Amino acid sequence: MNTLTSGRATDSPRNDVNDDYSGVILSSPGEIRQLREVVERSLQQDDTILDPEFFLASVSKGWEPRVVVVHSAREVIGIMYAQERVISGVPTGVVYADGSLGGVLLANSMHQRNAFRVAVETLLGSPKVRGVRLRVVRGGCELSAIRQLTASWRLDAHYSRIKYGYSPIWKHHAHLHLADSYEQFLMGLGNTTRRNFRYYRRRFEASGHSLREHLSMGELRSAVLTLVPKSTLANRPSRITIERALNLVAAARRPLAIGLKHHNGEWLSVIGGWYKPHGAVLFLQHNNNRDFGPYSLSVVLRAYLIESLIRERLNELVMWADTGPPLSRYVTYMPTIGVHLDVPTYVWRVARGFISTVGPWLPRRLASAAQWVVPHPFSS
Numbered sequence: 001m002n003t004l005t006s007g008r009a010t011d012s013p014r015n016d017v018n019d020d021y022s023g024v025i026l027s028s029p030g031e032i033r034q035l036r037e038v039v040e041r042s043l044q045q046d047d048t049i050l051d052p053e054f055f056l057a058s059v060s061k062g063w064e065p066r067v068v069v070v071h072s073a074r075e076v077i078g079i080m081y082a083q084e085r086v087i088s089g090v091p092t093g094v095v096y097a098d099g100s101l102g103g104v105l106l107a108n109s110m111h112q113r114n115a116f117r118v119a120v121e122t123l124l125g126s127p128k129v130r131g132v133r134l135r136v137v138r139g140g141c142e143l144s145a146i147r148q149l150t151a152s153w154r155l156d157a158h159y160s161r162i163k164y165g166y167s168p169i170w171k172h173h174a175h176l177h178l179a180d181s182y183e184q185f186l187m188g189l190g191n192t193t194r195r196n197f198r199y200y201r202r203r204f205e206a207s208g209h210s211l212r213e214h215l216s217m218g219e220l221r222s223a224v225l226t227l228v229p230k231s232t233l234a235n236r237p238s239r240i241t242i243e244r245a246l247n248l249v250a251a252a253r254r255p256l257a258i259g260l261k262h263h264n265g266e267w268l269s270v271i272g273g274w275y276k277p278h279g280a281v282l283f284l285q286h287n288n289n290r291d292f293g294p295y296s297l298s299v300v301l302r303a304y305l306i307e308s309l310i311r312e313r314l315n316e317l318v319m320w321a322d323t324g325p326p327l328s329r330y331v332t333y334m335p336t337i338g339v340h341l342d343v344p345t346y347v348w349r350v351a352r353g354f355i356s357t358v359g360p361w362l363p364r365r366l367a368s369a370a371q372w373v374v375p376h377p378f379s380s
Helices: 030-034 036-040 051-057 112-125 143-153 182-187 189-206 217-229 238-248 290-297 297-311 346-361 364-370
Strands: 021-026 062-074 073-089 090-098 105-107 132-135 157-163 174-177 210-212 255-261 268-278 279-287 316-319 336-340
Touching: 021 112, 030 051, 030 062, 036 051, 036 073, 036 143, 051 062, 051 238, 062 090, 062 112, 105 112, 112 132, 112 143, 132 143, 143 182, 143 336, 174 217, 174 255, 182 189, 189 290, 210 346, 217 238, 217 255, 217 268, 217 290, 238 255, 238 279, 255 279, 268 297, 279 297, 279 336, 290 297, 290 346, 297 316, 336 346
Parallel strands: 090 132, 279 316
Antiparallel strands: 021 062, 062 073, 073 090, 073 105, 132 336, 157 336, 174 316, 210 255, 255 268, 268 279
16 A cells, blocks of 8 residues: 555545545454554654554444545545444444544545545445444534535535533543643642642652652553552443553553552552643543542642653643543633434434434433434433
């Protein structure tokens, strides 16, 4: 395969209407892994989300990978990462691609809009696909590509702004801007938050405990398995969920793993995630709040992490699937649009209408799955 940076097509109106582009859907992990050579030549160093191995590790239970490779002549110009919803092992024909962190399409900027359009066309043109669900950043080229597609195809299309708390099926990643220095960052916090950041860190250090940076994946796994039973959270993750999270961090091109240790060697807190261009993602954190609740271990470790990222001249920390106080007062959320595209067949329209009608009375598990089918959320 050739690189994503080569190719004859451009993003001009003439090329928007020609037949130079084609797409193919890959579903097997083996085929998807073979894309790595193409990706390696085009990917920014820390752009973990667009790595095939990381994508495969991110596919959780209830989903199957669907990766669209877009070609121009014999050259690969784009790779779109998507997943199909599966219920009890049965594919639904509903495919989802999430661009809320920018990780839905790998393509040269010259081909971005065309590659995205052709990828969506390829999915909707598959006899096994009934609908495509997209989450795109407001103001990006993806929306113009979708509108171009709907102007030339017969599709049932629905657009909606994804608001915070709009529906439990959407993840809201919290973006924390980092200042030029750690002291500047602290000065941007409220008085109480700034005082707590300083106080709990000084208390931690005065107790003789220590920070451990650059943990190995073995150390991260050991820390997580040790700390989960010592959490005070009501809903602790299952062993399967824990292992899946650890595998995802391990699949990152540049993993992030940092922890706190008691002076006796016991793990107190740990963070796992990965670096991205110009920032980092905090994916998991576990603390021994059962025995050390008054130490505010979460605040202490995040303070160390933020200071470390600022030293590396990174400008953003993204907290996966939201964050709580005190940092929740200082984060922003990427404005995104939800797009539902459905093939306009009679049977699929009837099925969607039926699901929309019975949705309010479905059990919680089925109601969550049904929200991928109909465009409006409903309570369970």
